[in-house]
Amino acid sequence: MATVNTNVSESVYQIKQWKGVNEAQEGEASLEMGEAAVMRNFKVTAGGALQKRGGSVNVAGLLNSYTVEVDEDNPQVLFTENGSSTLILTMYPGVSANDMGVLELTGTPVTVIEDNADDYEGYYYKHSNGNVYRFEGVARSRV
Numbered sequence: 798m799a800t801v802n803t804n805v806s807e808s809v810y811q812i813k814q815w816k817g818v819n820e821a822q823e824g825e826a827s828l829e830m831g832e833a834a835v836m837r838n839f840k841v842t843a844g845g846a847l848q849k850r851g852g853s854v855n856v857a858g859l860l861n862s863y864t865v866e867v868d869e870d871n872p873q874v875l876f877t878e879n880g881s882s883t884l885i886l887t888m889y890p891g892v893s894a895n896d897m898g899v900l901e902l903t904g905t906p907v908t909v910i911e912d913n914a915d916d917y918e919g920y921y922y923k924h925s926n927g928n929v930y931r932f933e934g935v936a937r938s939r940v
Contacts, residue, residue, distance in 0.1 A: 815841055865892050865900065867931050874936075875924060882911035882935070888920035892929055900929045911935060 816831035828834060842848050876884055886909045889902035902921055909917050914935045922930050 815846060817841075865894055872933060873930070875922075875930060885910055886922055886932075888917055888922045888932055890920055892921045892931075902929065 812831045814831050816829060817833075819828055819832040819834060840848055878884060887906050888909050889906050890904035891902070892900055893903050895901055900923075902923055907917060907920065909920070909932070914932075918932060918934045920932050922932055924930060
């Protein structure tokens with residue numbers, strides 16, 4: 798059996814009844830047994846006991862399935878280059894949402910360059926900002 802010695806004096810108390818959050822005036826720090834100055838991630842049961850709140854998995858699980866929708870009304874230009882393109886992007890044929898509602902790229906990744914960009918319209922790209930975009934092609938302008 799191992800023993801860990803510290804110079805911190807700690808005591809464990811059993812709280813028999815929850816008295817709530819004491820939002821005392823600034824500078825007043827007298828809490829009774831069963832009071833808290835701040836409360837996060839707990840709920841109070843009907844009997845007055847504390848219980849941990851369900852985490853984001855439980856909350857996100859309330860929605861049985863997620864549908865990914867593309868905002869087609871607001872296209873965005875992600876990259877602009879002058880002259881020949883040197884941009885190389887990794888794209889995926891599909892996108893789905895996991896149990897938490899987070900977008901995940903699916904399928905076999907492909908490497909997209911200027912020469913083959915037209916073959917991969919409709920594929921998905923995850924930008925360095927964390928957002929996922931559907932590739933609608935390369936706009937070329939002649940000057």
